[in-house]
Amino acid sequence: MRVSPWKGRCQPRLGRGCYRLHFGIAGEMKPVTLSECIIRCANWSTHQPILGSMPTDPGPVPPAKTAATRSRASRPRSGTYTVHDVARMAGVSSVTVSRYFNEPQKVSEALRTRLAQVIEQTGYVPNQVARILATNQGGVVGAVMQNVTSPTFADMVRGMMDVAERNDLQLLLANSHFSRDSEARALRTFAGWHPRALILTRGDHSPESDALLARLKVPIVEAWEVHAGRPFHQVGFSQQVVGRMLAEHFVGQGALRIRFVLNGAVEDGRATRRSEGYAQAMHDAGLVPDVWRARASDDVGAAREAMAALAAMPPGRRPRAVIFANDNMAITAILCAHSHGLAIPGDLAVAGFGDAPLAAVTTPSLTTVRPDPYAIGSRAMEIVVTSLHAGTASAGPQVQEIACDLVIRESSRVVR
Amino acid sequence: MRVSPWKGRCQPRLGRGCYRLHFGIAGEMKPVTLSECIIRCANWSTHQPILGSMPTDPGPVPPAKTAATRSRASRPRSGTYTVHDVARMAGVSSVTVSRYFNEPQKVSEALRTRLAQVIEQTGYVPNQVARILATNQGGVVGAVMQNVTSPTFADMVRGMMDVAERNDLQLLLANSHFSRDSEARALRTFAGWHPRALILTRGDHSPESDALLARLKVPIVEAWEVHAGRPFHQVGFSQQVVGRMLAEHFVGQGALRIRFVLNGAVEDGRATRRSEGYAQAMHDAGLVPDVWRARASDDVGAAREAMAALAAMPPGRRPRAVIFANDNMAITAILCAHSHGLAIPGDLAVAGFGDAPLAAVTTPSLTTVRPDPYAIGSRAMEIVVTSLHAGTASAGPQVQEIACDLVIRESSRVVR
DNA sequence: TTGTAGGCGTTATCAT
DNA sequence: ATGATAACGCCTACAA
Numbered sequence: 035m036r037v038s039p040w041k042g043r044c045q046p047r048l049g050r051g052c053y054r055l056h057f058g059i060a061g062e063m064k065p066v067t068l069s070e071c072i073i074r075c076a077n078w079s080t081h082q083p084i085l086g087s088m089p090t091d092p093g094p095v096p097p098a099k100t101a102a103t104r105s106r107a108s109r110p111r112s113g114t115y116t117v118h119d120v121a122r123m124a125g126v127s128s129v130t131v132s133r134y135f136n137e138p139q140k141v142s143e144a145l146r147t148r149l150a151q152v153i154e155q156t157g158y159v160p161n162q163v164a165r166i167l168a169t170n171q172g173g174v175v176g177a178v179m180q181n182v183t184s185p186t187f188a189d190m191v192r193g194m195m196d197v198a199e200r201n202d203l204q205l206l207l208a209n210s211h212f213s214r215d216s217e218a219r220a221l222r223t224f225a226g227w228h229p230r231a232l233i234l235t236r237g238d239h240s241p242e243s244d245a246l247l248a249r250l251k252v253p254i255v256e257a258w259e260v261h262a263g264r265p266f267h268q269v270g271f272s273q274q275v276v277g278r279m280l281a282e283h284f285v286g287q288g289a290l291r292i293r294f295v296l297n298g299a300v301e302d303g304r305a306t307r308r309s310e311g312y313a314q315a316m317h318d319a320g321l322v323p324d325v326w327r328a329r330a331s332d333d334v335g336a337a338r339e340a341m342a343a344l345a346a347m348p349p350g351r352r353p354r355a356v357i358f359a360n361d362n363m364a365i366t367a368i369l370c371a372h373s374h375g376l377a378i379p380g381d382l383a384v385a386g387f388g389d390a391p392l393a394a395v396t397t398p399s400l401t402t403v404r405p406d407p408y409a410i411g412s413r414a415m416e417i418v419v420t421s422l423h424a425g426t427a428s429a430g431p432q433v434q435e436i437a438c439d440l441v442i443r444e445s446s447r448v449v450r
Numbered sequence: 451m452r453v454s455p456w457k458g459r460c461q462p463r464l465g466r467g468c469y470r471l472h473f474g475i476a477g478e479m480k481p482v483t484l485s486e487c488i489i490r491c492a493n494w495s496t497h498q499p500i501l502g503s504m505p506t507d508p509g510p511v512p513p514a515k516t517a518a519t520r521s522r523a524s525r526p527r528s529g530t531y532t533v534h535d536v537a538r539m540a541g542v543s544s545v546t547v548s549r550y551f552n553e554p555q556k557v558s559e560a561l562r563t564r565l566a567q568v569i570e571q572t573g574y575v576p577n578q579v580a581r582i583l584a585t586n587q588g589g590v591v592g593a594v595m596q597n598v599t600s601p602t603f604a605d606m607v608r609g610m611m612d613v614a615e616r617n618d619l620q621l622l623l624a625n626s627h628f629s630r631d632s633e634a635r636a637l638r639t640f641a642g643w644h645p646r647a648l649i650l651t652r653g654d655h656s657p658e659s660d661a662l663l664a665r666l667k668v669p670i671v672e673a674w675e676v677h678a679g680r681p682f683h684q685v686g687f688s689q690q691v692v693g694r695m696l697a698e699h700f701v702g703q704g705a706l707r708i709r710f711v712l713n714g715a716v717e718d719g720r721a722t723r724r725s726e727g728y729a730q731a732m733h734d735a736g737l738v739p740d741v742w743r744a745r746a747s748d749d750v751g752a753a754r755e756a757m758a759a760l761a762a763m764p765p766g767r768r769p770r771a772v773i774f775a776n777d778n779m780a781i782t783a784i785l786c787a788h789s790h791g792l793a794i795p796g797d798l799a800v801a802g803f804g805d806a807p808l809a810a811v812t813t814p815s816l817t818t819v820r821p822d823p824y825a826i827g828s829r830a831m832e833i834v835v836t837s838l839h840a841g842t843a844s845a846g847p848q849v850q851e852i853a854c855d856l857v858i859r860e861s862s863r864v865v866r
Numbered sequence: 867t868t869g870t871a872g873g874c875g876t877t878a879t880c881a882t
Numbered sequence: 883a884t885g886a887t888a889a890c891g892c893c894t895a896c897a898a
Contacts (some may be wrong), residue, residue: 114644130867167579393781429883561884867898878888
């Protein structure tokens with residue numbers, strides 16, 4: 035019989051914090067406004083509160099450390115209750131405890147109530163790590179996001195999480211910051227967890243990553259952008275179609291000069307692909323594509339740059355409509371149009387991408403394309419679940435396109 | 451000796467997707483604008499591409515399935531290489547392979563190169579799950595976020611991830627959607643992973659959660675908001691101090707009627723706490739607190755409601771300054787002020803919380819308080835790491851306050 | 867219905 | 883420097 039060592043721990047009752055305030059002015063200035071002054075409201079401080087003690091709550095029967103049953107020294111233990119502890123307390127064998135969790139109907143009523151009681155007392159929770167090792171089931175799904183910080187990707191994470199939770203899968207997240215190297219590193223880490231599946235948010239991987247993915251015999255889903263001719267499952271929308279839709283929206287209104295504005299962030303190929311769809315649509319309409327890339331890589335800076343450039347052009351040659359790579363840029367453009375002497379949509383019709391919350395609130399409200407990140411995330415995880423159920427003998431990569439809405443508001447009206 | 455079964459799998463070469471487009475109008479209207487029309491750009495579609503086959507790449511020596519060494523049926527295997535496979539291929543014992551990874555200096559030069567070769571060929575990666583089970587070390591840290599979708603929390607996630615990665619900890623995330631029940635569920639799930647530590651983003655847990663936390667003998671960090679008198683580590687800033695700062699900013703400018711506007715989301719106690727700090731500051735200044743709660747629980751709706759209410763008041767009794775619970779509300783207020791016949795900051799001085807990217811771009815630019823979510827997240831994880839190194843005999847809960855900046859811009863100027 | 871005996875992939879311990 | 887062995891906590895196959 036095995037016993038766990040009892041590790042007591044004192045928990046102090048109070049952590050008393052007092053707030054020392056430092057007021058002062060740091061001269062950080064945004065380019066946007068003349069008067070911006072920053073006051074630091076609290077400095078870093080560490081408090082070591084008085085150490086108290088709580089009733090140690092020894093629980094029902096703190097398992098006592100007996101002399102080693104074998105001559106061999108014992109290994110490091112988790113320090114928590116195990117099936118064996120619970121079994122011993124309930125006077126049954128450990129299999130019965132295991133069965134109680136996995137096939138309750140095979141355990142007699144009497145034992146069930148007895149076990150429930152012991153479990154309640156001890157707060158025993160089965161160890162997933164051991165469970166996964168033993169069953170090779172219900173483990174971990176790794177997902178590499180480009181940028182956890184962006185609301186769009188965050189919604190995708192939520193979608194994946196919700197479905198994963200319902201299917202007893204644990205989501206492991208990694209952030210690639212749009213870099214192939216980071217992605218490769220994340221994939222190596224994930225490989226160690228022997229994930230049941232992987233979800234990726236880009237299609238162009240480093241050679242190392244590709245090799246790893248080829249070896250891993252698990253379902254792999256590329257989510258967010260749909261790409262033809264890839265060996266993995268695909269969920270998302272086509273960036274080209276988005277770019278095309280926006281272009282056609284303006285073409286359909288009779289605009290002749292339509293510009294596509296990118297920010298300086300080169301590694302983000304998604305916006306670039308939207309611009310390709312735009313260019314194609316322009317060609318198809320017999321118009322000249324005009325893709326303009328800002329130097330600034332941040333949205334706000336890039337948009338201001340673009341607007342300044344547009345304002346400097348003679349009205350007769352100035353684009354009549356502008357498609358911004360995303361809503362942040364488009365909203366910035368709307369907000370600063372006045373200061374550049376441009377009227378939106380009068381002088382310049384404008385559209386963005388992403389349907390940010392503020393897009394509906396600006397004056398004029400912003401025409402944009404709304405993807406459905408939550409649907410993409412949840413759908414991706416559903417494909418994972420399906421693939422796992424189907425086994426490795428699945429029919430091959432699926433391509434699922436998620437609908438994307440063109441939300442037409444005021445900013446894109448081309449007058450005359 | 452153990453051998454793994456060889457599971458071959460055909461990987462199709464092409465997933466050909468074609469984009470069928472459905473154009474049509476769905477009559478969804480936002481209350482904000484009169485003309486908003488939504489066009490669905492692509493409908494759901496699933497393609498089953500042609501199934502091809504890749505060179506099956508049998509690897510160096512596909513481990514052959516021998517007749518069961520024991521009469522017992524074998525358990526489900528992960529299907530990947532194990533230490534034993536690598537050991538056999540290199541003609542050494544499995545311990546040597548293990549040592550190669552954990553104490554390379556104890557393995558002879560010759561064996562090291564031989565092993566490196568086999569590992570390269572097989573792409574063997576040690577199984578973390580088994581490692582954790584055996585060592586009870588270097589496992590998992592669970593973090594319960596309120597809302598992964600919000601940019602603020604997302605930055606915190608990034609901070610935690612970065613530090614976790616550097617310390618060989620895997621971050622497990624859960625989303626509580628501001629609900630205590632979800633938090634409890636997440637904690638139960640985490641408990642099964644036997645996490646090395648937990649990071650939580652709220653201080654008020656359900657009784658069930660509290661019981662679980664008390665039993666778990668791991669470091670627990672409450673991050674985001676600092677609260678005195680709690681039994682866990684605390685990292686973050688004081689919401690009261692934030693509310694107080696904003697109030698004093700207006701009081702210092704001579705404003706007498708200052709209102710604090712909350713949205714209808716009752717479960718989010720953080721904004722409420724900011725309002726408490728505000729109320730205290732008002733009291734201290736001999737002024738009457740005026741906390742106003744909207745019915746709408748979304749930021750945009752709540753802000754429009756608040757502005758309508760303000761516009762309806764006679765100018766002589768109308769608040770001179772308004773502190774909005776967050777920047778989304780404050781920005782919405784700025785954007786719709788004109789339509790309510792109110793000038794900001796002329797009629798109404800305004801401030802928010804959170805320093806959203808757009809806060810610097812609006813006209814007028816928005817005065818706000820900027821927390822540092824990334825610092826909070828990374829600091830929280832650092833406390834975890836420290837606690838783990840220090841062992842359970844640590845000195846007790848730490849309270850670490852993270853600096854928070856008052857960013858003074860144009861919107862908060864109280865004239866006369 | 868309940869219990870016994872391995873084994874999942876790894877590492878700690880002890881022996882060579 | 884290298885290897886044999888048992889153990890981490892759980893679960894499945896089989897026996898009782």
